[in-house]
Amino acid sequence: MKFRNLVIALLLITLLATTSGCAGAGGAAAGGDVIKLGVNNEITGDNPIIGSSARKGIDLALEEINGAGGVKVGDKMYKLAVEELDNEFKPEAAAAVAQKFADRADIMGMIGPNDSADVMPTIPIIEKAKLPSITPWATAVAITKDNDYFFRACFTDDFQGAIIAKFAFNEEKAKTAAVLYDNSNDYNVGIATIFKKTYEEMGGKVVEFQSYGRGEKDFKSQLTKIIAANPDILLLPNFTAEVPLQAEQARSLGYKGKFMGSDTWGDKEIIKLGGEYIEGALWVGHYAVDIASDKAKAFIAAFTKKYNDTPNDIAALNYDTVYLFKQAIENAGKVDRVAIRNGLASIKEFEGVTGNAQFNDTGDPVKSAVIIKIQDGKFTYFATAKP
Numbered sequence: 001m002k003f004r005n006l007v008i009a010l011l012l013i014t015l016l017a018t019t020s021g022c023a024g025a026g027g028a029a030a031g032g033d034v035i036k037l038g039v040n041n042e043i044t045g046d047n048p049i050i051g052s053s054a055r056k057g058i059d060l061a062l063e064e065i066n067g068a069g070g071v072k073v074g075d076k077m078y079k080l081a082v083e084e085l086d087n088e089f090k091p092e093a094a095a096a097v098a099q100k101f102a103d104r105a106d107i108m109g110m111i112g113p114n115d116s117a118d119v120m121p122t123i124p125i126i127e128k129a130k131l132p133s134i135t136p137w138a139t140a141v142a143i144t145k146d147n148d149y150f151f152r153a154c155f156t157d158d159f160q161g162a163i164i165a166k167f168a169f170n171e172e173k174a175k176t177a178a179v180l181y182d183n184s185n186d187y188n189v190g191i192a193t194i195f196k197k198t199y200e201e202m203g204g205k206v207v208e209f210q211s212y213g214r215g216e217k218d219f220k221s222q223l224t225k226i227i228a229a230n231p232d233i234l235l236l237p238n239f240t241a242e243v244p245l246q247a248e249q250a251r252s253l254g255y256k257g258k259f260m261g262s263d264t265w266g267d268k269e270i271i272k273l274g275g276e277y278i279e280g281a282l283w284v285g286h287y288a289v290d291i292a293s294d295k296a297k298a299f300i301a302a303f304t305k306k307y308n309d310t311p312n313d314i315a316a317l318n319y320d321t322v323y324l325f326k327q328a329i330e331n332a333g334k335v336d337r338v339a340i341r342n343g344l345a346s347i348k349e350f351e352g353v354t355g356n357a358q359f360n361d362t363g364d365p366v367k368s369a370v371i372i373k374i375q376d377g378k379f380t381y382f383a384t385a386k387p
Contacts, residue, residue, distance in 0.1 A: 038104070047089055047115075054314055056309075080325075090118070112133075140187055160263060169199060175203075177235060178206065223250050243274060247277035258281065320353055
């Protein structure tokens with residue numbers, strides 16, 4: 001009888017322990033002195049450099065925050081932790097990851113995805129679950145439009161695409177342009193479309209507007225048409241895995257003009273793979289190592305010491321994202337999804353390593369961009385473009 005009573009008592013204790021960790025979707029974190037964020041990351045897939053770069057930036061920020069005591073909520077200090085899941089650089093997988101985080105009572109916010117196409121199907125899931133989310137690197141305009149729970153750390157496609165067009169027309173004096181873009185991704189389509197609209201409004205002529213599907217490696221058909229039109233510049237708003245191939249094939253077909261790119265050009269792997277074919281190219285980025293602010297210099301030094309590598313835009317933006325969440329949680333004053341969302345919305349100004357930003361009513365940062373030139377096999381600061 002005593003044994004039976006002991007078993008019943010143990011079962012009751014177990015049941016109480018289990019139910020105490022099952023807060024509602026907007027409820028308090030179940031981790032005691034730990035606040036947990038989900039990371040919806042592109043670890044594998046066509047561009048794994050996105051995931052590895054993001055993870056490095058996130059891990060460094062967590063190390064710094066927790067090393068300094070953590071996140072202060074009221075009179076209590078919490079450690080900040082993350083759980084990372086792979087979205088495989090696929091929209092459907094990103095949505096599945098978002099659903100897993102949405103269903104978890106202990107997940108108080110989500111970082112990512114980084115790619116615009118991966119973000120889009122997660123939005124209704126995030127909104128329904130009231131899970132505050134920040135995309136570090138996804139620039140598609142629609143992400144934050146009419147959505148209360150999605151924010152971003154980067155500038156948007158309408159800003160970036162217009163910058164490229166204005167710089168090409170005004171500074172490079174390019175009167176004709178061509179575009180080659182991936183028509184399967186919201187990001188590439190957005191940049192290409194906004195560039196074309198802005199460039200033509202300024203008086204430039206887009207002589208060829210060519211696209212391709214995801215996974216294609218042979219671009220000679222599109223490039224042959226582009227080269228026949230003899231554009232002054234060729235815009236390639238595409239990813240690291242594709243741009244070097246496109247540049248090499250264009251040069252082999254006789255293209256003599258200049259290449260321009262977008263913020264997907266931000267890792268030095270593109271120089272390693274593209275080599276002489278992209279020498280002299282210009283692209284729009286989020287920050288430049290050679291004109292870094294004091295805050296950015298400290299980040300670069302810490303990153304280089306930890307990883308023996310120079311941080312790219314993706315790492316820097318993911319690092320900034322963790323600090324945005326820290327500020328939001330402290331603004332919230334309690335560990336609650338809705339409160340943290342409101343804490344994010346209350347951030348009007350933020351000093352990050354990718355620059356100072358003022359956040360507008362849609363949750364987008366209003367911030368400058370930089371023009372980077374590939375010169376002597378290195379990324380070199382060329383100009384600043386202000387909003």
